[in-house]
Amino acid sequence: MHEIVFYLAFAWMTVLLVVSVAAVVRPRSTASRILALDMLTLILVALLVLYSAANRSPYYMDAALVLALLAFVSTLVLARYHGERRVF
Template sequence: MTALVAVPALVWVTVLVVVGGLALLRGQDVLQRLIALDLLAVLVVALLALLSYLRGVPHYLDAAVALALLSLVATVATARYLATGGPLE
């Protein structure tokens, strides 16, 4: 029963990663690319969580949590940099 739901979810998330990559490449300004990159990070976290569930390996879930934290810090730092115009202002 789990494979009946998890495998289509895995395929769907993989398709969304490809679409997110296209959105990243086609972004017209920095903010659109930042949002697309954040979307890709969320999708990769979901992909890692699904793989962790399907294979029963907890290391993938640890990697997903670490990636989520790094993505949050990077998004906040980039947004702050774009808002203030410099790293220390």
């Protein structure tokens, strides 16, 4: 039963990944591109967490944590640059 849930979640996250890549490729504005990139990284984090749980390997969980932290910081920096045209 657990394997079916993992496969369904992995398939759903893959579909969401394709949709988010499409959202990054054809944005309407810079702000929507920033949000689409943030969504893409969060879906990648979810895929890494699912893969880590399926393989019982903690290394992918560490990679997911690092990717989530980098995505958070980069979203803050891009939003600030978009709003004020300066990073710091």
